[in-house]
Amino acid sequence: MNVADEVKRCLSGRQVGEFYGFEPNRAGYISCPFHHEKTASLMLYKEAGRGWYCFGCNQGGSVIDFVMALFGLSFQQAVIRLSFDFKLGLAPTRATPQEASEILAERRAEAARREQERVDYAFLASEFRYWQEAAKVFAPTRETGGFFHPLYVEAVKRLPYLEYWLDEHLGR
Numbered sequence: 001m002n003v004a005d006e007v008k009r010c011l012s013g014r015q016v017g018e019f020y021g022f023e024p025n026r027a028g029y030i031s032c033p034f035h036h037e038k039t040a041s042l043m044l045y046k047e048a049g050r051g052w053y054c055f056g057c058n059q060g061g062s063v064i065d066f067v068m069a070l071f072g073l074s075f076q077q078a079v080i081r082l083s084f085d086f087k088l089g090l091a092p093t094r095a096t097p098q099e100a101s102e103i104l105a106e107r108r109a110e111a112a113r114r115e116q117e118r119v120d121y122a123f124l125a126s127e128f129r130y131w132q133e134a135a136k137v138f139a140p141t142r143e144t145g146g147f148f149h150p151l152y153v154e155a156v157k158r159l160p161y162l163e164y165w166l167d168e169h170l171g172r
């Protein structure tokens with residue numbers, strides 16, 4: 001079997017679409033990137049060996065056709081790209097459909113981790129600003145006669161941890 005056939009046999013339209021950033025809806029459709037549309041009418045088949053079909057513009061084909069059209073590549077370039085991205089064919093060991101799924105799952109998990117970290121960072125940065133402000137506003141003064149406002153106490157407790165966390169995650 002040649003590399004192109006191998007690529008088609010191992011991969012599904014759905015794996016390839018998701019790998020390149022598309023998010024199929026429950027029924028397996030995405031908005032077609034090849035014609036302008038609001039509804040999702042391009043089916044990414046989830047069975048290995050099947051590609052895609054757009055019911056809007058009546059185009060379809062294999063995963064190789066999809067990558068050719070998506071990135072404006074020749075047939076051979078698209079085969080190489082898929083082989084490389086899914087570690088098929090051109091890699092010393094060929095991935096099984098199972099391994100291709102795992103590569104995709106890893107990539108998704110990595111994207112989710114990065115997104116979570118971004119959300120955490122934004123949240124903790126706003127917490128940090130809040131408690132910094134609280135430490136200033138509720139700082140004990142001569143007039144309070146040494147009384148420590150609970151929010152000041154809380155702020156002093158929290159700020160070092162927040163500062164440490166934000167430093168650790170800066171620029172990631």
Ligand SMILES: [Zn+2]
Pocket residue numbers: 032033034035042054055056057058059
């Ligand atoms: Zn279309």
